[in-house]
Structure formats: structure tokens, C-alpha cells
Amino acid sequence: MSLFNCISNQCPLGSNFGSSNKLGSFGAVPQLGGAQRRDKSRNSRSITAYYGLKSPPYKLDALEPYMSQKTLEVHWGVHHRGYVEALNKHLAKKDVLYGYTMDELIKVTYSNGNPWPEFNSAAQVWNHDFFWESMQPGGGEMPTLGLLQQIEKDFGSFINFREKFVEAAITSFGSCWVWLVLKREKRCLAIVKTSNAINPLVWNDIPITGLDVWEHAYYLDFKNDRAKYINTFMDHLISWEAAAARMARAQSFVNLGEPKIPVA
Amino acid sequence: MALRTLIARNPLRAAAPAASRGLQTFSLPDLSYDYGELEPAISAEIMQLHHQKHHQTYITNYNKALEQLDAAAAKGDASTVVKLQSAIKFNGGGHVNHSIFWKNLAPVRAGGGEPPHGSLHKAIDSNFGSFEALIQKMNAEGAAVQGSGWVWLGLDKEFKRLVVETTGNQASVVVLILHSTPSVSLSSQDPLVTKGASLVPLLGIDVWEHAYYLQYKNVRPDYLKNIWNVINWKYASEVFDKESA
Numbered sequence: 114m115s116l117f118n119c120i121s122n123q124c125p126l127g128s129n130f131g132s133s134n135k136l137g138s139f140g141a142v143p144q145l146g147g148a149q150r151r152d153k154s155r156n157s158r159s160i161t162a163y164y165g166l167k168s169p170p171y172k173l174d175a176l177e178p179y180m181s182q183k184t185l186e187v188h189w190g191v192h193h194r195g196y197v198e199a200l201n202k203h204l205a206k207k208d209v210l211y212g213y214t215m216d217e218l219i220k221v222t223y224s225n226g227n228p229w230p231e232f233n234s235a236a237q238v239w240n241h242d243f244f245w246e247s248m249q250p251g252g253g254e255m256p257t258l259g260l261l262q263q264i265e266k267d268f269g270s271f272i273n274f275r276e277k278f279v280e281a282a283i284t285s286f287g288s289c290w291v292w293l294v295l296k297r298e299k300r301c302l303a304i305v306k307t308s309n310a311i312n313p314l315v316w317n318d319i320p321i322t323g324l325d326v327w328e329h330a331y332y333l334d335f336k337n338d339r340a341k342y343i344n345t346f347m348d349h350l351i352s353w354e355a356a357a358a359r360m361a362r363a364q365s366f367v368n369l370g371e372p373k374i375p376v377a
Numbered sequence: 378m379a380l381r382t383l384i385a386r387n388p389l390r391a392a393a394p395a396a397s398r399g400l401q402t403f404s405l406p407d408l409s410y411d412y413g414e415l416e417p418a419i420s421a422e423i424m425q426l427h428h429q430k431h432h433q434t435y436i437t438n439y440n441k442a443l444e445q446l447d448a449a450a451a452k453g454d455a456s457t458v459v460k461l462q463s464a465i466k467f468n469g470g471g472h473v474n475h476s477i478f479w480k481n482l483a484p485v486r487a488g489g490g491e492p493p494h495g496s497l498h499k500a501i502d503s504n505f506g507s508f509e510a511l512i513q514k515m516n517a518e519g520a521a522v523q524g525s526g527w528v529w530l531g532l533d534k535e536f537k538r539l540v541v542e543t544t545g546n547q548a549s550v551v552v553l554i555l556h557s558t559p560s561v562s563l564s565s566q567d568p569l570v571t572k573g574a575s576l577v578p579l580l581g582i583d584v585w586e587h588a589y590y591l592q593y594k595n596v597r598p599d600y601l602k603n604i605w606n607v608i609n610w611k612y613a614s615e616v617f618d619k620e621s622a
Contacts, residue, residue, distance in 0.1 A: 288525045309524040332591065
């Protein structure tokens with residue numbers, strides 16, 4: 114008897130069935146903790162857990178002309194789906210990984226810098242969920258209110274932040290991600306570059322928004338013109354709404370208002 | 378016809394002095410075949426972008442970094458010299474690797490895809506069991522590279538044997554920027570010699586996504602399977618014979 118509904122691939126045009134809380138973790142919730150299914154055909158009564166491919170919160174052509182439908186079809190439908198399937202294959206083989214939430218799974222398989230093979234799949238599933246939700250049709254422009262204030266506090270101005278973010282993305286070597294994170298210890302925003310599948314969760318920081326700078330993210334639309342892709346993302350795709358929501362939630366975990374009391 | 382410059386030059390030796398100090402700069406080497414001649418294994422579109430855009434960008438940035446290095450060294454600016462190392466390693470590595478890569482490829486009319494004979498063939502058999510086994514191994518390792526990188530067939534001069542190596546993004550690398558320029562060492566364009574000082578590259582296959590994406594999308598294994606049809610074993614044999622003498 115299954116404890117959760119078995120949720121598999123979703124209709125791209127449908128609503129996010131089963132994911133009631135978009136902000137369940139810092140960013141995307143793949144499914145409600147995965148589904149369980151008891152395999153009655155085997156004597157050992159093993160349990161398999163798996164994740165489903167979550168669709169972006171917009172139709173695949175909604176980001177045109179800034180990110181083509183073709184790109185989304187391949188990037189989401191093939192790459193992202195491939196990571197989900199690889200993850201499920203891994204989880205089926207490794208009982209010790211059963212029961213973790215996605216965030217925990219990423220931290221555990223990262224294993225403090227010596228990642229297990231499962232890490233790549235798990236992290237890339239999370240990264241891409243986070244990425245789709247970091248964009249929206251009619252995105253771009255500027256953040257407002259509290260998030261803008263925090264950016265101005267930590268970077269001087271939004272222009273400066275934008276410059277630094279774009280520079281980080283342009284100068285990243287190879288397959289990378291660029292993030293705006295809220296550093297938990299330092300209690301400030303920062304820009305972080307990571308390579309391959311690594312994301313800020315592994316250092317227990319809180320991602321606010323992110324950009325995929327692997328070549329597959331932009332090659333079909335921009336060929337080698339990475340700078341144009343990055344600027345297009347900043348000008349037309351980035352969802353400051355999503356970022357603000359993540360920031361709001363982050364503030365329940367990081368006290369940004371605490372005054373710095375000088376030690377006498 | 379592919380773009381060809383009028384002067385033949387060794388691309389891995391600098392072309393013309395730039396500054397008054399005599400700093401040598403580098404320029405894009407020619408291909409000895411047209412962009413379309415490697416079809417259907419690699420499309421003309423990919424070859425042109427790969428050569429004229431990606432490789433050229435590595436060269437441009439390498440020259441820039443060298444100029445900056447020169448200026449910083451002249452001023453005794455040690456921290457800038459150190460900060461430039463990653464840009465030099467990455468862009469210089471990209472230039473070195475791609476220069477070898479163009480020679481590793483040849484159209485079928487020029488012997489592309491024809492397996493090696495002679496001493497290299499013997500060495501492959503003794504090191505890997507068979508030619509097919511080597512192909513399989515390189516395909517498997519190439520497909521397994523996460524992110525961006527290269528798969529190499531190299532000659533280990535010290536131990537006099539052939540090896541298959543990969544150079545690629547390492548999962549543990551990260552950069553944090555707050556208010557300063559980042560300094561990072563990523564291996565995705567590292568030349569083979571970074572894996573071992575005695576290693577000489579015979580064959581390299583670029584498995585960065587830009588090398589195959591427009592044609593193969595994410596199906597890197599298909600790219601690896603097909604590229605053997607245009608691999609220039611003549612060049613690899615020449616290098617092998619020269620370096621193992």
C-alpha cells in the first residue's frame with residue numbers, strides 16, 4: 114500500500130500536481146518527498162522511492178523569444194528528464210539513501226567535497242527545478258522593496274550587483290552555475306560560481322536565484338555568445354518575484370535585522 | 378572553401394611580436410581541410426563555430442592575459458601575476474588543445490578514420506588488447522566526463538606505454554566572489570601534460586558541449602561513436618614514432 118500518490122511525469126501544460134508548497138525547500142520541491150511503492154514481487158519487501166520530473170511554471174514557449182521553446186524542450190525534456198531518471202536509477206540501487214529529502218540528499222551525497230556518483234544526478238535535478246522557477250515570462254527589470262534594499266546594502270547598488278553577476282557568469286570556465294545566495298553565517302548576499310552540479314546548498318547557504326551557464330543552456334539560441342545569453346537572462350528572464358519569495362522565506366532562518374553590537 | 382591565411386606557421390609558436398619588449402602573440406592556425414569535409418561525423422556549422430569562434434576566443438584571451446602578465450611582471454606586481462595564472466592556464470590550454478584537435482581530424486579522402494598501422498598499431502594491441510578495445514575505452518571515458526573536458530590517448534614517455542586519460546571539470550572546485558576578482562583553477566582546458574609531465578598527447582577528443590551540441594544535442598555517445606570516422610591516425614602515428622624514438 115503506498116503512502117503517497119505515485120507521481121510520475123507531468124503534463125507540461127498542467128498545473129504542478131501534488132506540489133502544494135512551492136517554497137517547501139529553498140527553491141524547488143521535486144515532489145512531496147518522493148513516492149513509496151512496496152515491491153510485493155520480491156521476498157525482501159524492499160521499498161523504492163523515486164522523483165518525478167516537475168514541469169516549469171510556464172509553458173515551454175512562454176519564454177520566447179528570449180529562450181526558445183526548442184531549448185526548453187531539449188534542456189527540460191531531455192537533459193533535466195535524464196537527470197531525474199538517472200537519480201531514480203541510483204536510488205533504486207542504494208537503500209541507504211532512502212528517506213532523505215532532496216536537500217538532505219544533496220548534502221549527504223556531496224560528502225563534504227568527495228561527491229558520490231548520485232550527487233551529480235540529485236544536484237542537477239534540484240538545480241534545474243530551481244532554474245526554471247528563477248525565470249518567468251516578462252522577467253527582468255529590477256527587484257523591489259526588501260530584496261532591493263538588501264542588494265543595495267551588500268553590493269552598493271543594483272547596477273553594481275548586475276555587473277558583478279554578469280562578470281561572474283562570463284568568466285566562469287566550462288560547465289558552471291552562477292548563484293545569488295544569502296550567506297547564512299555572514300548574513301549577507303553574495304554571488305557564487307560553482308562548477309558542474311555543485312550548488313550553494315552544500316555549504317548550507319540559501320540560494321536566491323541562479324543561472325545555468327553550461328553550454329547546453331544557451332547553445333541552441335546563442336551559439337557561443339555566452340555574454341548575450343547572460344544579458345538576456347538579466348534583462349528579460351530573471352524572476353525577481355521568485356527571488357523575493359525565496360528571500361522572504363530565507364529571513365525566517367537568517368536574522369538580517371540584528372544590529373551589529375560593537376564589543377567594547 | 379575554408380578561410381586560409383597566406384602564411385603557414387606553427388600555431389603553437391607565437392607569430393608576431395606585439396609590444397616593444399618583444400612579447401609574442403598567438404594566432405588561429407589553419408585547418409588543412411574545409412569545414413564541411415568532416416560531415417556527416419561533425420557538421421560544417423559546428424566546425425566553423427568551433428574553429429572561428431571558440432578557438433579564436435581562447436587565443437584572444439590568451440594573448441590578452443599574456444600581455445597583462447608581461448606588464449605585471451615588469452612592474453613586479455606579484456599578486457597580479459598570480460591572479461592571471463588561471464586565465465593563462467585556461468585560455469592557453471584551450472589554444473594548445475584545440476590546435477592538436479584540428480590535426481587529429483581529417484576528411485575520409487585524406488585518410489580520416491583509417492586505423493593505424495605499424496608501431497602505433499602494435500603498441501595499441503599490447504596496451505589495450507585490441508584497437509576496438511581502445512575505442513571502447515575512450516568512448517566510455519569520454520562519455521563519463523562530467524561537464525566539460527577532453528579524452529586523450531597519450532604516450533607516457535617515461536614508462537613507454539599508451540594511456541587513456543581525461544581532463545575535465547572537477548566537482549570540488551568553487552569560487553566565491555564578494556567584492557574581489559575571482560581566482561579559480563578549473564581543469565576543463567588543462568593540457569594533457571597536467572596529468573603527468575611525461576605524457577605526450579597523440580589523440581584528443583573535445584567533449585565540451587560546443588563540440589557536438591548543435592548536431593547531437595545531449596547524445597554525447599553518438600558523437601564519440603561517429604568521430605572515429607574522421608580521426609587522423611596518420612598524425613597520431615607520426616607523433617608516436619617521433620616521441621618513442
